[in-house]
Amino acid sequence: MRRDLSPVGGEQVIIDLGERSYCIDIAAGLLDRADAFSGLPSASVAMIVTNDTVAPLYLERLRSSLAPHYRTVLHVVLPDGEAFKTWETLNRIFDALLGAACDRKTVLFALGGGVVGDMTGFAAAAFMRGVPFVQVPTTLLAQVDSSVGGKTAINHPLGKNMIGAFYQPQRVLCDLATLDTLPERELSAGLAEVIKYGPIADMAFLDWIERNMGALRARDPRAMAHAVKRSCQIKAEVVGQDERESGLRAILNFGHTFGHAIEAGMGYGAWLHGEAVGCGMVMATRLSARMGLVDNAFVERIKAVVEAAGLPVRAPVLDEGDNVARYLSLMRLDKKSEAGEIRFVLVDGGGKALMQGAPDAVVGEVIAESCVA
Amino acid sequence: MRRDLSPVGGEQVIIDLGERSYCIDIAAGLLDRADAFSGLPSASVAMIVTNDTVAPLYLERLRSSLAPHYRTVLHVVLPDGEAFKTWETLNRIFDALLGAACDRKTVLFALGGGVVGDMTGFAAAAFMRGVPFVQVPTTLLAQVDSSVGGKTAINHPLGKNMIGAFYQPQRVLCDLATLDTLPERELSAGLAEVIKYGPIADMAFLDWIERNMGALRARDPRAMAHAVKRSCQIKAEVVGQDERESGLRAILNFGHTFGHAIEAGMGYGAWLHGEAVGCGMVMATRLSARMGLVDNAFVERIKAVVEAAGLPVRAPVLDEGDNVARYLSLMRLDKKSEAGEIRFVLVDGGGKALMQGAPDAVVGEVIAESCVA
Numbered sequence: 151m152r153r154d155l156s157p158v159g160g161e162q163v164i165i166d167l168g169e170r171s172y173c174i175d176i177a178a179g180l181l182d183r184a185d186a187f188s189g190l191p192s193a194s195v196a197m198i199v200t201n202d203t204v205a206p207l208y209l210e211r212l213r214s215s216l217a218p219h220y221r222t223v224l225h226v227v228l229p230d231g232e233a234f235k236t237w238e239t240l241n242r243i244f245d246a247l248l249g250a251a252c253d254r255k256t257v258l259f260a261l262g263g264g265v266v267g268d269m270t271g272f273a274a275a276a277f278m279r280g281v282p283f284v285q286v287p288t289t290l291l292a293q294v295d296s297s298v299g300g301k302t303a304i305n306h307p308l309g310k311n312m313i314g315a316f317y318q319p320q321r322v323l324c325d326l327a328t329l330d331t332l333p334e335r336e337l338s339a340g341l342a343e344v345i346k347y348g349p350i351a352d353m354a355f356l357d358w359i360e361r362n363m364g365a366l367r368a369r370d371p372r373a374m375a376h377a378v379k380r381s382c383q384i385k386a387e388v389v390g391q392d393e394r395e396s397g398l399r400a401i402l403n404f405g406h407t408f409g410h411a412i413e414a415g416m417g418y419g420a421w422l423h424g425e426a427v428g429c430g431m432v433m434a435t436r437l438s439a440r441m442g443l444v445d446n447a448f449v450e451r452i453k454a455v456v457e458a459a460g461l462p463v464r465a466p467v468l469d470e471g472d473n474v475a476r477y478l479s480l481m482r483l484d485k486k487s488e489a490g491e492i493r494f495v496l497v498d499g500g501g502k503a504l505m506q507g508a509p510d511a512v513v514g515e516v517i518a519e520s521c522v523a
Numbered sequence: 524m525r526r527d528l529s530p531v532g533g534e535q536v537i538i539d540l541g542e543r544s545y546c547i548d549i550a551a552g553l554l555d556r557a558d559a560f561s562g563l564p565s566a567s568v569a570m571i572v573t574n575d576t577v578a579p580l581y582l583e584r585l586r587s588s589l590a591p592h593y594r595t596v597l598h599v600v601l602p603d604g605e606a607f608k609t610w611e612t613l614n615r616i617f618d619a620l621l622g623a624a625c626d627r628k629t630v631l632f633a634l635g636g637g638v639v640g641d642m643t644g645f646a647a648a649a650f651m652r653g654v655p656f657v658q659v660p661t662t663l664l665a666q667v668d669s670s671v672g673g674k675t676a677i678n679h680p681l682g683k684n685m686i687g688a689f690y691q692p693q694r695v696l697c698d699l700a701t702l703d704t705l706p707e708r709e710l711s712a713g714l715a716e717v718i719k720y721g722p723i724a725d726m727a728f729l730d731w732i733e734r735n736m737g738a739l740r741a742r743d744p745r746a747m748a749h750a751v752k753r754s755c756q757i758k759a760e761v762v763g764q765d766e767r768e769s770g771l772r773a774i775l776n777f778g779h780t781f782g783h784a785i786e787a788g789m790g791y792g793a794w795l796h797g798e799a800v801g802c803g804m805v806m807a808t809r810l811s812a813r814m815g816l817v818d819n820a821f822v823e824r825i826k827a828v829v830e831a832a833g834l835p836v837r838a839p840v841l842d843e844g845d846n847v848a849r850y851l852s853l854m855r856l857d858k859k860s861e862a863g864e865i866r867f868v869l870v871d872g873g874g875k876a877l878m879q880g881a882p883d884a885v886v887g888e889v890i891a892e893s894c895v896a
């Protein structure tokens with residue numbers, strides 16, 4: 151499975167899932183290397199799925215690298231945006247596949263961020279009940295989070311990611327050079343998910359992130375390679391113990407309970423997901439402190455690294471009237487809450503996460519404090 | 524897993540798929556027995572999916588039997604017909620689930636024929652990336668074929684069953700009494716799939732079918748119980764060796780290559796699927812004879828049993844001009860054909876099936892003969 155990526159200083163992470171094992175290749179310039187795409191299931195047709203922001207940047211380059219491996223390289227360009235992560239857009243992938251008489255050997259390539267990746271993955275899972283697909287994530291968030299773990303989905307008007315499948319790619323190719331065109335805000339949003347892996351699983355990684363934040367924000371490929379690799383490893387370890395999300399996997403949602411409330415309360419899109427998660431991690435760490443798990447210095451530490459990533463650390467006021475009540479009710483609606491009890495991912499300051507409830511009064515204090523801090 | 528169904532003379536078939544093993548219960552009157560629904564994954568909400576033909580007949584009865592097991596029993600009634608096996612209709616299931624704030628513990632019940640079963644199965648596979656579901660098939664075809672094997676799907680304007688999942692139910696409950704309201708033509712269509720299992724896998728079963736055709740057409744529960752059980756066993760054996768359809772499973776398509784050409788050529792719906800398959804089995808047996816696998820007496824035998832089931836044995840003329848060419852081109856378009864080569868399921872007269880190509884000239888003779896015979 152290992153391919154030699156040394157010429158570009160590549161990293162590899164093997165995701166061990168028995169028969170469905172696959173490999174994450176991480177290196178700058180992968181997109182332009184035809185050899186990075188060898189050894190995939192043999193097929194005569196490849197279908198690249200991308201969007202109208204990413205296509206002008208990278209479609210032709212991916213097509214050139216695929217050309218030696220497939221008789222035909224097709225593509226479908228979707229409209230860009232979370233608002234298009236819908237059945238209607240998904241159907242355009244099916245239309246393209248069936249319009250070109252593709253069969254169950256066709257290999258799909260997701261070229262883009264998490265939206266394209268999630269939709270393409272679900273299309274691959276459902277087309278003829280499953281065709282192979284490859285992730286070519288071009289956002290930091292997609293490289294460190296959404297491409298790993300096998301979750302695919304589209305949204306429904308009544309809920310995000312409500313319709314989907316657990317479906318593993320054949321390979322993930324993270325070309326770090328594609329991050330160079332990523333807007334600053336999107337880069338920072340991706341860094342939120344990178345930071346997340348430290349407090350929940352690996353304090354040495356948190357140390358490393360703190361020391362290398364400058365290099366990361368400057369998109370230094372060597373720093374990026376390590377950040378992506380270590381993030382993927384941690385996510386893979388957690389997911390490997392809980393592929394179908396029965397419990398443990400929930401620790402990956404550190405910062406997300408507060409974060410989802412912010413996203414929903416501000417209206418989706420006002421804050422990027424990663425921005426809400428960044429702020430949410432500060433809030434969850436504060437809650438961990440109030441629950442006696444960490445000290446205030448640790449709260450300040452998380453706050454500092456989130457801020458250094460270019461992310462907001464002050465929580466937005468969601469309701470000029472009863473702001474705390476608004477936060478609490480949004481968190482109770484979150485799909486992770488069960489029977490009205492909000493489950494938080496707390497951290498212990500030593501690289502371990504815990505799923506726990508907390509008294510409303512204490513959570514309220516955290517919210518109040520976070521909106522002024 | 525075994526539950527005592529003896530009071531209604533029930534049969535059981537265990538589908539052994541490791542962790543995803545499940546049980547097919549076969550008996551008259553199951554729908555009215557609350558105990559038949561015990562031992563399923565515990566949940567507070569059940570969602571019955573059915574259609575507007577089946578609902579007036581059986582919805583209330585299923586609801587009563589589920590009531591002791593769930594706090595809430597919801598339902599969604601879809602429009603009846605293959606034409607509605609679409610994303611739009613599927614979405615009505617998601618709307619109902621999300622409108623009622625269902626979570627990933629909700630159990631779906633498919634109450635109806637293969638169309639309802641296939642759609643509900645896919646809805647269960649995709650809703651929150653997988654919720655449990657139970658098949659309650661009410662057509663003979665669904666009881667002996669579509670409920671077993673884990674294939675679920677919806678249609679796309681460019682192809683039948685193009686979008687779906689391999690997804691196993693928690694249980695299949697075949698209430699033979701529901702077959703009493705089935706239109707005669709639908710019953711015969713289901714018998715085509717029952718007959719199919721004989722020549723491809725079990726000549727003793729073919730003998731039994733021949734001897735019991737009268738009882739089957741009279742819907743005698745004892746005869747039906749055996750026919751459904753043996754059919755499910757054979758399908759399960761074949762599928763168990765090839766869950767994801769790489770090769771062997773294709774023998775279940777005996778009669779289907781010719782049958783699909785008839786369905787497509789006549790316009791979908793003109794002939795029922797089972798009618799086309801019945802006639803297609805006669806044609807495939809004729810081809811087996813011309814390929815030297817069986818003698819003419821065997822062709823007559825298959826023709827007789829298909830006819831006795833109330834199914835057509837004379838193939839329709841699909842083109843007043845070049846009928847043979849029309850059949851051949853339709854068969855070449857069939858998704859089972861690879862690179863233009865039509866693969867037929869032939870039989871050896873001893874209970875074994877073979878996948879084989881055949882010279883166009885020979886196939887043409889079979890077509891010509893079958894349109895006048």
Ligand SMILES: NC(=O)c1ccc[n+]([C@@H]2O[C@H](COP(=O)([O-])OP(=O)(O)OC[C@H]3O[C@@H](n4cnc5c(N)ncnc54)[C@H](O)[C@@H]3O)[C@@H](O)[C@H]2O)c1
Pocket residue numbers: 201203204207230231232235262263264265266268288289290291292295296297298299300301302311328329330331332333336
């Ligand atoms: N499957 C999972 O486990 C998982 C995990 C986390 C998030 N997600 C999903 O991921 C999605 C968010 O992913 P995202 O943050 O990548 O958002 P995104 O896919 O919307 O990408 C963000 C923006 O960056 C653009 N873009 C992508 N690559 C670019 C590049 N190289 N240069 C310039 N612009 C580029 C995109 O077109 C888009 O406008 C959400 O839908 C979320 O539900 C899934």
Ligand SMILES: NC(=O)c1ccc[n+]([C@@H]2O[C@H](COP(=O)([O-])OP(=O)(O)OC[C@H]3O[C@@H](n4cnc5c(N)ncnc54)[C@H](O)[C@@H]3O)[C@@H](O)[C@H]2O)c1
Pocket residue numbers: 574576577580603604605608635636637638639641661662663664665668669670671672673674675684701702703704705706709
């Ligand atoms: N998943 C699989 O492996 C598989 C295998 C074979 C067929 N199929 C699918 O199954 C479908 C065909 O199934 P079908 O033949 O059951 O068709 P169907 O579901 O359309 O049912 C036939 C008709 O009978 C009605 N009906 C159902 N139960 C009844 C009852 N008890 N009394 C009176 N009327 C009743 C239905 O409403 C419908 O009008 C097709 O969509 C086909 O693709 C799937």
Ligand SMILES: [Zn+2]
Pocket residue numbers: 295343406423427
């Ligand atoms: Zn996230």
Ligand SMILES: [Zn+2]
Pocket residue numbers: 668716779796800
């Ligand atoms: Zn059939």
